[in-house]
Amino acid sequence: MNPLVAIREFDQSIWLDFIRRQILINGELQRRITDEALRGVTSNPAIFEKAIGGSDDYDSAIRSLALQNKTTDEIYTALAVADVQHACDLFRPLYDSADNVGDGYVSLEVSPALVNDTAGTIEEGLRFWQAVNRPNVMIKVPATLEGLPAIRRLIAEGINVNVTLIFGLERYRLVADAFLAGLEDRVQAGLPIDHIDSVASFFLSRIDVLLDPLLEKLAAEGGEKGALAQSMVGEVALASAKQAYQIYQEIFSGPRYLALKAQGAATQRLLWASTGNKNPNYDDLKYVENLIGPKTVNTVPVETLDIFRARGISAHRLEDGVDKAREVLRRLPELGIDLEELTNHLEMDGARKFNEPFGKLMASLDQKRQQALTATVVPATLSLGRYQAAVDARLQQFNARNFTTGFWNKEASLWVPDAAGQQSIRSFMGWLRVAETMVGAVPEIEQFVHEVKAAGFKHVVVMGMGGSTMAPIVFKESFTKGENGLPMSVLDTTDPGTVRQIADAVPLAETLFIVASKSGTTAEPLAFGDYFYDRLRQIKGDKAGENFVAITDPGSQFVTSATEQGYRRIFLNFSEVGGRFSALSYFGLVPAALYGLNIGEILERAIRMMRACGAYGAVDHNPGLELGVALGVLAQQGRDKLTLIVPDSLSDLGLWLEQLIAESTGKEGKGMLPIAGEPAREPAVYGQDRVFVYVGYQNEADAANQTKIQALEAAGHPVIRILMDEPLDLGAEFFRWEVATAVASAVLEINPFDQPNVQAAKTATDSLMKVVQEKGRLPEGDAPKVTENGVAYYSAVGGSSAAEVVHSFFAQARPGDFLNLQAYLTESAALNESLLTLRTQVQEQLHLATTSGYGPRFLHSTGQYHKGGPDQGLFVQFTMDHPQHVDLALPGRSYSFGTFKNAQAAGDLQALRDYNRRTLRIHLGADAEQGLRTVLAALQAAPLAASKA
Numbered sequence: 043m044n045p046l047v048a049i050r051e052f053d054q055s056i057w058l059d060f061i062r063r064q065i066l067i068n069g070e071l072q073r074r075i076t077d078e079a080l081r082g083v084t085s086n087p088a089i090f091e092k093a094i095g096g097s098d099d100y101d102s103a104i105r106s107l108a109l110q111n112k113t114t115d116e117i118y119t120a121l122a123v124a125d126v127q128h129a130c131d132l133f134r135p136l137y138d139s140a141d142n143v144g145d146g147y148v149s150l151e152v153s154p155a156l157v158n159d160t161a162g163t164i165e166e167g168l169r170f171w172q173a174v175n176r177p178n179v180m181i182k183v184p185a186t187l188e189g190l191p192a193i194r195r196l197i198a199e200g201i202n203v204n205v206t207l208i209f210g211l212e213r214y215r216l217v218a219d220a221f222l223a224g225l226e227d228r229v230q231a232g233l234p235i236d237h238i239d240s241v242a243s244f245f246l247s248r249i250d251v252l253l254d255p256l257l258e259k260l261a262a263e264g265g266e267k268g269a270l271a272q273s274m275v276g277e278v279a280l281a282s283a284k285q286a287y288q289i290y291q292e293i294f295s296g297p298r299y300l301a302l303k304a305q306g307a308a309t310q311r312l313l314w315a316s317t318g319n320k321n322p323n324y325d326d327l328k329y330v331e332n333l334i335g336p337k338t339v340n341t342v343p344v345e346t347l348d349i350f351r352a353r354g355i356s357a358h359r360l361e362d363g364v365d366k367a368r369e370v371l372r373r374l375p376e377l378g379i380d381l382e383e384l385t386n387h388l389e390m391d392g393a394r395k396f397n398e399p400f401g402k403l404m405a406s407l408d409q410k411r412q413q414a415l416t417a418t419v420v421p422a423t424l425s426l427g428r429y430q431a432a433v434d435a436r437l438q439q440f441n442a443r444n445f446t447t448g449f450w451n452k453e454a455s456l457w458v459p460d461a462a463g464q465q466s467i468r469s470f471m472g473w474l475r476v477a478e479t480m481v482g483a484v485p486e487i488e489q490f491v492h493e494v495k496a497a498g499f500k501h502v503v504v505m506g507m508g509g510s511t512m513a514p515i516v517f518k519e520s521f522t523k524g525e526n527g528l529p530m531s532v533l534d535t536t537d538p539g540t541v542r543q544i545a546d547a548v549p550l551a552e553t554l555f556i557v558a559s560k561s562g563t564t565a566e567p568l569a570f571g572d573y574f575y576d577r578l579r580q581i582k583g584d585k586a587g588e589n590f591v592a593i594t595d596p597g598s599q600f601v602t603s604a605t606e607q608g609y610r611r612i613f614l615n616f617s618e619v620g621g622r623f624s625a626l627s628y629f630g631l632v633p634a635a636l637y638g639l640n641i642g643e644i645l646e647r648a649i650r651m652m653r654a655c656g657a658y659g660a661v662d663h664n665p666g667l668e669l670g671v672a673l674g675v676l677a678q679q680g681r682d683k684l685t686l687i688v689p690d691s692l693s694d695l696g697l698w699l700e701q702l703i704a705e706s707t708g709k710e711g712k713g714m715l716p717i718a719g720e721p722a723r724e725p726a727v728y729g730q731d732r733v734f735v736y737v738g739y740q741n742e743a744d745a746a747n748q749t750k751i752q753a754l755e756a757a758g759h760p761v762i763r764i765l766m767d768e769p770l771d772l773g774a775e776f777f778r779w780e781v782a783t784a785v786a787s788a789v790l791e792i793n794p795f796d797q798p799n800v801q802a803a804k805t806a807t808d809s810l811m812k813v814v815q816e817k818g819r820l821p822e823g824d825a826p827k828v829t830e831n832g833v834a835y836y837s838a839v840g841g842s843s844a845a846e847v848v849h850s851f852f853a854q855a856r857p858g859d860f861l862n863l864q865a866y867l868t869e870s871a872a873l874n875e876s877l878l879t880l881r882t883q884v885q886e887q888l889h890l891a892t893t894s895g896y897g898p899r900f901l902h903s904t905g906q907y908h909k910g911g912p913d914q915g916l917f918v919q920f921t922m923d924h925p926q927h928v929d930l931a932l933p934g935r936s937y938s939f940g941t942f943k944n945a946q947a948a949g950d951l952q953a954l955r956d957y958n959r960r961t962l963r964i965h966l967g968a969d970a971e972q973g974l975r976t977v978l979a980a981l982q983a984a985p986l987a988a989s990k991a
């Protein structure tokens with residue numbers, strides 16, 4: 043039997059004298075608990091120095107905390123407390139188990155600087171106890187004379203105490219006395235004493251390290267004394283321990299303790315500490331095997347633990363040779379050795395051994411803190427030309443209103459006058475500080491990633507709509523997969539072809555499906571979840587839930603259904619963080635971590651930007667606020683098409699920006715429309731409604747785009763440039779753009795956090811789905827105006843051929859309008875190319891801004907702007923057939939993905955028409971790529987001409 047397990051027969055508990063974030067996250071500590079019967083953990087300042095100072099595991103957390111203006115002390119406490127909490131949670135099942143007596147504890151030591159400071163020790167002990175906030179933490183207090191009253195007081199407060207740095211028997215008696223006195227104080231105060239545990243840590247190897255050289259010196263002198271000294275080499279520590287155990291038995295069978303026992307008190311067990319051997323001549327298990335006995339603990343370093351597991355022998359030996367032990371201690375004075383005096387030296391030396399590494403750790407933390415504070419964020423360069431004056435005027439106006447402070451104080455009157463709007467704004471500002479909150483969740487997420495990989499998962503599919511999946515898309519497309527990450531796909535469409543592609547491409551049984559929905563009521567993610575859950579049930583039966591993870595808000599219905607379906611994990615996000623502002627919450631970070639990205643670092647960059655956008659000072663030179671004011675003012679001046687130019691490596695950033703900006707600002711007939719995916723062109727093809735934003739990398743040559751941007755600037759267009767150092771800076775950009783969007787909304791006097799017009803399409807879709815449920819199919823729509831080459835054209839404008847319909851549709855264009863292509867199709871490279879050709883043609887001939895999106899994705903993004911923003915859109919909707927061999931049935935429903943998607947397209951078309959938008963629906967038939975080529979031919983039949991109006 044594994045000796046670590048066998049040792050339990052002798053009622054000794056093995057604790058680990060080591061902690062480090064890595065072993066918490068990578069499952070090592072859990073494995074030791076499960077497989078090696080590990081029953082507790084102790085830490086000390088030297089251990090934390092090794093963990094924090096000796097690795098870069100904590101660096102991004104250190105910098106994040108520094109950016110939150112934490113002091114060095116606060117940073118140390120936050121890191122240590124987080125690790126101790128995590129370890130406490132891993133031991134919690136053991137701690138709570140019915141047959142547990144005194145185990146499952148994790149110790150956290152007060153600062154070694156307080157070794158002679160009673161009041162300071164009590165204050166810090168109480169503070170740590172509250173900060174860790176776990177019943178199975180032990181506060182470690184040194185057994186100095188000043189420590190003794192603190193031990194009594196902390197015990198009296200009901201706190202578990204690990205008394206450390208005990209070297210001598212006299213002091214040990216005082217320690218036990220302080221423990222009993224603390225319990226008696228509680229009894230006197232009428233407080234319970236049945237859930238308080240304490241251990242007395244008797245330090246061993248350090249005794250021999252000090253005594254052996256003295257004994258060896260005497261031994262070398264020879265004679266009788268020399269012989270006696272020789273017989274004692276390597277014996278004093280074990281003799282002290284054995285004698286201490288005798289004292290333990292005496293005290294804890296005496297009347298004083300028995301009176302307390304009657305009220306439920308446990309004994310203060312002896313804990314053998316400093317049991318890692320330091321003398322190469324001794325057996326490495328000297329301070330383990332010889333000290334096995336009932337009601338004791340041995341805290342061992344990792345190396346000793348592993349040696350014991352490999353070759354240790356478990357036997358009750360603590361009470362062997364008790365007489366000899368007594369004799370060793372009795373005869374020491376004959377050699378002129380005063381053990382009690384030497385233990386005082388050990389105590390002072392012990393304090394030094396902890397103070398030195400602790401000082402070193404604090405110095406290195408301080409240095410990292412300073413470095414974090416001096417690091418700056420990537421600036422945005424605003425070249426606003428003739429608009430600068432209007433922007434400056436608004437900046438001054440905002441400064442006069444003390445806008446920066448009001449913004450951070452969530453003063454909703456900065457946005458809208460009505461009380462309901464203001465209430466909604468206040469309740470959706472959680473994103474402002476979510477990055478800080480998430481720093482604390484990084485270890486939890488990283489441990490989850492470890493678990494998922496250990497369980498054998500090979501792929502991740504993130505499923506959701508809009509804000510619940512946009513950030514994962516950006517992470518996937520802008521970063522290469524992290525070394526330890528899993529390949530990831532994102533599903534955000536009901537298109538059966540796409541669902542099928544994903545289902546066929548991934549190893550289903552080894553795929554982790556993340557269903558991400560803030561509300562938990564969005565129809566698409568629920569359908570995705572049901573579909574894949576059903577597929578997994580066919581493979582794994584009742585175990586299907588193991589492959590599913592939910593990210594949702596607390597209290598959503600989805601929490602209940604995911605729990606019922608046995609989901610592996612449910613991450614509860616924050617109700618005060620809206621979907622499109624959730625990139626830096628669980629919605630963005632869980633997928634990012636699974637993809638192998640350094641989420642601590644992403645958060646650090648975000649917090650750096652958060653600090654730069656901080657609550658004090660002027661609006662100008664504040665990276666988020668200044669950008670927001672500029673964009674808002676430009677939009678008011680007709681420069682409302684925010685045209686994003688990016689290198690290929692950032693092509694999907696536009697999807698995220700589109701949703702954030704369009705869904706936040708596109709309402710009440712106002713708004714800013716992001717234009718993504720239009721290649722940069724010469725000034726002549728653009729109208730006067732553009733503001734160009736270039737987001738790229740400092741070191742990535744993107745000469746073609748940069749030259750074009752310069753020409754656009756020279757031609758009088760406002761141009762904004764942001765040059766990042768590396769993809770991790772996207773953490774900062776998420777935050778900058780969230781702030782800018784919220785601030786631009788204040789300029790436009792709208793509520794950035796609602797999406798009132800998205801509902802119109804959902805409602806229309808819902809009524810169509812009712813018809814489907816009743817009649818088995820969607821209602822017949824209007825007849826097409828024209829059908830040509832199998833492609834049908836539906837529009838309010840007339841024409842007797844495809845070319846005529848298309849041309850008269852575009853004849854409605856006015857300056858400042860935009861084209862929106864809505865592709866309810868299965869995405870493909872060929873379709874992307876044709877859609878781009880169509881956009882380019884319209885841009886060149888009509889100088890319109892053009893946008894394009896796959897449906898239904900865009901419904902949860904720019905869809906709000908289409909209906910709520912200004913009436914400037916020309917909407918071309920493309921639909922296709924979903925032949926039976928491609929379409930997919932939805933389990934438990936009377937309709938398929940294809941029907942659902944058709945209903946969404948028809949519902950949105952209905953909504954657009956209800957808002958009197960100019961629409962053209964083109965049904966491409968069974969072969970969408972071929973159908974679209976036909977449309978292009980119709981378009982190219984003659985040059986487009988806009989109306990003269």
Ligand SMILES: O=P(O)(O)OC[C@H]1O[C@](O)(CO)[C@@H](O)[C@@H]1O
Nearest residue numbers: 507508509510559560561564621
């Ligand atoms: O996360 P949920 O609640 O499923 O919502 C998805 C998306 O739908 C919207 O509410 C719009 O329909 C977005 O704002 C949101 O990001």
Ligand SMILES: O=C[C@H](O)[C@H](O)COP(=O)(O)O
Nearest residue numbers: 059084085086315316317318
């Ligand atoms: O809790 C115990 C101490 O952390 C530890 O055992 C000290 O051991 P050392 O003497 O090896 O530093």
